[in-house]
Every structure is written in structure tokens, then in C-alpha cells.
Amino acid sequence: MHKRKDLSMRRIEKLMKGWSFTDQTGNRQAVELPHTWNAKDGQDGGNDYWRGSLVYDNQFAKPEFDAEKECVYLQFHGVNASAKVMLNGKEVVSHDGGYSTFRVDVTKDLQENNQIKIEVDNSVNDRVYPQKADFTFYGGIYRDIEILVVSKEHFELDYYGGPGMKYETEVEGKDATVKVSTYINKAAKEAKAKVVVELLDAEGNIVAEAEGTEVELSVPNVHLWDGLEDPYLYQIKAVLMKNGKEVDEISCNCGVRTFEFSPKDGFYLNGRPYPLHGASRHQDFKGIGNAISKEHHDRDMELLREVGANTIRLAHYQHDQYFYDLCDKVGMIVWAEIPYISEHLANGNENTISQMKELIIQNYNHPSIVMWGVSNEITISGRKYKKQMLENHRVLNDLCHKMDPTRPTTLACYAMCLHWNPVAHITDLVGWNLYLGWYVPFLWLNDVWIKFWHFLYPNRCLCYSEYGAEGMPNLHSRKPKRGDNSEEYHTYYHEYMLECFKRFPYMWAHYYWNMFDFAADARNQGGEPGMNHKGLITFDRKVKKDAFFLYKAYWNKKDKFVYLAGRRYEYRSAEKQTITVYSNLDEVSLYQNGKLVGTKKGQNVFKFDIVLEKENKLEVKAENYTDSCVIYKVDKEPKEYRLAKGDSSNWM
Secondary structure (H helix, E strand, C coil): CCECCCCCCCEEEECCCCEEEECCCCCEEEECCCCCCCCCCCCCCCCCCCCCEEEEEEEEECCCCCCCCEEEEEEECCEECEEEEEECCEEEEEEECCCCCEEEECHHHCCCEEEEEEEEECCCCCCCCCCCCCCCCCCEECCCEEEEEEECCCECCCCCCCCCEEEEEEEECCEEEEEEEECECHHHHHCCCEEEEEEECCCCEEEEEEECCEEEEEECCCCCEEHHHEECCEEEEEEEEECCEEEEEEEEEECCCCEEEECCCEEEECCEECCEEEEEECCCECCCECCCCHHHHHHHHHHHHHHCCCEEEECCCCCCHHHHHHHHHHCCEEEEECCCECCCCCCCHHHHHHHHHHHHHHHCCCCCEEEEEEEECCCCCCCCCHHHHHHHHHHHHHHHHHHCCCCCEEEEEEHHHCCCCHHHHCCCCEEEECCECCCECCCCHHHHHHHHHHHHCCCCCEEEEECCCCCECCCCCCCCCCCCCEHHHHHHHHHHHHHHHHCCCCCCEEEECCCECEECCCCECCCCCCEECCCCECCCCCCECHHHHHHHHHHCCCCCCEEECCCCCCEECCCEEEEEEEECCCEEEEEECCEEEEEEECCEEEEEEEECCCEEEEEEEECCEEEEEEEEECCCCCHHHCCCCCCCECCC
């Protein structure tokens, strides 16, 4: 084996600085990308964040390139929701869909000094998704813009923002075959350019190579991409040769794995049961909106790994390529979907199709993705356009199968969609967004609902695509109840749900909603308007709620810990208290003011009854791990622990 030298025939320059932005008042201000104009008003409640069309403009010098041999593209990685790009007074491209990459060849439109103007529109309309949902639709240029210089003969850049290459894998015994398809532009075809494809191992050694736009590479003793345990990645490199000279190169990570879904046993990875448990995630942050950095993505992944999630539902749209790459590298199983959500739009069919094409074409090569999601809670708005909606789902489902026969389709149904609704039976898999025990009384209804579904449709693969409850780390209750938004009910709810799922091993996954609190400007709940507080972690990522450690106890078996829940419930009036401990160790001991309360053996959740003294230093020990907090006995608990009376409204 030998290592391949690195090539850099494409030249990329980021166009992130020097922008001027004109807001809705006509005020012109200097900004740097990424940027959104809804970072504040999209997070403060009232459902009054500004939606409309605003303008960004900038100047840039003509990049250095050989006009005889090279061309220049502008590359946009995320502009929400619609964009019209003007270069030197000429419209060069428009795009509908705020979460995907698009490009345009601007070679012939370049001058020595160039004026670029981008009209960005997140206004209400009936043709571009999303328009109705429980999250803020931030307007702006919130991902990178790049100037790309590339050979005139190059791998395809003009097809739905795709990478110009896709691969599929087949595993037989200890060996594998990697089938690679590359796509070259018209100029490359006319020049009769050749493609050389190489497969490299993780150390950079060439393990297989072939020539052609359609090749099969044999991989003996294949090293499988095996989830969190071993997310091994090969690399595919494709080089375009013209007259024996290398003129363009592309590459992607390659994970070789098999998977299947069983209505009886759940999810299998590489031939073995691999129960999926994880979270959904939105791409925003407090005070920043969706204009987040790589550091934000990295931090989110660190927290997902800490809690022990092995799957992520990337709600409810295409996320940044950087985050899909992270999922590949760490071994996360991904549910990827388009923002066809909440309400079918009379004139939106074309947009769902284009967004689905972009999602699949741009993300086909990510081994972490194992399913395509076609919609979310689409029936929540009732029977409006029912016939058209069902037909559009069938079109999308067929499109996914045609474009990608290797992955199943899925969708997430709203609770009121009922078991037999035809929309629940179009895709290969189905998920349900059920908040029984939160929006609806009685946690035990979850057991009834799951049993009933499995009784009716034993051959349909089932998961919980959403479940959860609001939980505020500043609200507390001695007798937690549904709707009080307390941290205590939040943990009570999740304690029940985790045990519930253990009773139904045939479910292929469950995704709690949500990993992080997120902005939903139409909401007014929990005393903090504009937020959905169902996350395990606060919007600013600073506070891990007690339920975070509950899930860590169930899911993360590697990072040993012990945690005293209820530490923020500092002042308590009841003399008798139950103290809850979360741990992934099998035996814990609780001490109160230095005295042993007791030692208990078990798993995940440990509960101790104590009698409060005036001041109570609590310490818990498990092996060499400890945790502590102090709580106090008071006559009357702080009024701030209770949700203040007043307006409280869901996003609908």
C-alpha cells in the first residue's frame, strides 16, 4: 500500500466579511456572515418576529484565475428562506429553500470590481416550506458564502448543489464492494476527460483504485462503520484527468455498513441488534439564532455524546454539512428530513420535491444517514387539501426510492393522526409525535397506545419520533403535575418514558424532544415567552437539567458518574423528602450531614427517603465517584418556584 499525495486544484475563498445589511426600517449596517435578522425578535415571544424581504450587499475583487482554463462559481450554503442573487446589476440565480446548498457559475459576469446584492426573503407565502411550525423561521444568510475557482472541465457543480459523486456499498462476509458513480460536466465530456477513483483507508493508504465514471472497488477484510463503537471511515477520491493532467478532484468520507429495520426486533446495524435511542436537534442558539459557528456544532455533538445518544433526528430540515460530517465521524445514526411540516401548502408541491432532491443529492454519501423523512405532523392543520397532500406524499415517497434504493423512507405523525390514517402508511417506516402525559393526561396511555398500534399493525416498524414535557430549571414543585413546567415533573415524565420503552423492544427508535431548548416565537409558556423548554439542556447550553443525567444513566455506560437530582430545588417546606440519585453504577450510598442514610443497589434511578433538618448537606457516593448539594428546610417555599398566573399559550 502507498499513500496518495494531497491535491488542491480547487481554490475556495470565503466571502464572509465586509457585508452591508439594510433592515426593515431602512437602516444600513455593517455585518459579517453568518447573520440573521431575527436573532432577538425571533426569541422573545409574541409571534411578531419580522418576516419579509431584506437586502445584503458587498463588493469583491475579481479572483485570480485563468479565463482560458478555469471558471468561477459562487457557492451558498444556507440562505433562509428564498434568495435572489444580483451580480453587477444582473440576476444570476434565485433559490427557494433555506437549508441547502446552491451554486451559480458567474465566470462571464465578473468584472475587476464586483457588486453583489442578495435579496433574502422569509416572508409568509403559500409555496416555500416551512410556513407553520413550532420553531422560528430565521431570515438571513446564516451559513457560508464562498467563491470557488475550478477548472472548466470539472466534476458536476450544477445539479442540485450536489458533490458530483455518490457511492453505494455491498458487504459479503468479510469483504465489501464499493460502487462509485462520478458525474462530470459537459466540457469534461467534450474533452474526453478520464476519471480515476481511489479508495483510501483511515491512514491514507490506497486500498483500491479504478478508472471510469462508474467503477466497482473491491475491499478485502473490510473495516465496517460500526456506530459509536467504531465509526471507521474510508475516503473516496476522484481525480479528473485531461490529456494526462489532473484538472479537478473531489473526495468524500466512505462508511461501509449494513442496516435493517425489523417490526419485531427494531434496528440492526451490521447484522446485530442496535437499539436506537436519541434526541432531536434544532440548529439555533440563544442570542445568535441559526447563525451558528462550527464551535456551536462541536459543542452540541459533545453534549449528545455525553448523554449517550446513538441517533439524532435532525429536525425539521437539512442541517449544515459540517454537522452531518460530525455524525459520520462519531458514529451517530441520523434521521434526515425536509421541512414539509404542519400544513400542506396549496402551491408548495414543487418546493417539497426540490428540497427533497437537494437533501438526498447533497447528503447521499453520509453513512450516518439511514432514512429520509418526508414530512412532520402534516395533518395537524386538519383535512385541508387532504387529497393533494396524500398524493404529494406518494410522489415524495416514490422519489426517495428512485433516487436512493438503499435507504427507507419515514415520516412523523401527529398524535391526532390516529393509527389508521392513510398518511401513516405511505412510507416504509413510521414515527409518532406523542406527548401523552403532557398535552394529554395519563402517562400510562403511552403503553396503551403502543400496544394498540402493534396489535393493529404488527408488521409496521414503529418508533416515537417525539415525546417530552416542558421543564424549567427555575420552577419546582413538591407535588409535580402535568402543566406546571417544573423541573420535577420534567424528570418524573422522563423516568416513566424510559421504563416504558424498555417494555417494547420492537420499537426501532425513540427520540426525545428536544436535546436543547429552542426558539419558538409563537409560544408563551414557562414564564419565558418565545421558547420551547422541552430540552434536556437550556438554550444557552449552560444548564443541564436533571433529566439530562437521567438519560446519561440509562444510555452512557462508559463515563461513570453519580448525580444528585433536585439541587436547584434548594428551599423546601415539607419535612419528609424523597431524594433521587441518577447513576450508571450499580450501588450508591447517600449521606445527610455526614451520616449514612442508606445504600441501595439497582440501575439508573435510586430513591432515598429522608427527614429534613434546617440545613442538609447531601452527599452521594458510588465507587470513587461523588456528588453533593445543600438543601434547606423552610416554612414557605419561594414564590418564584411556581409558575406565575397569566397568559400561557402553545404555538398553535
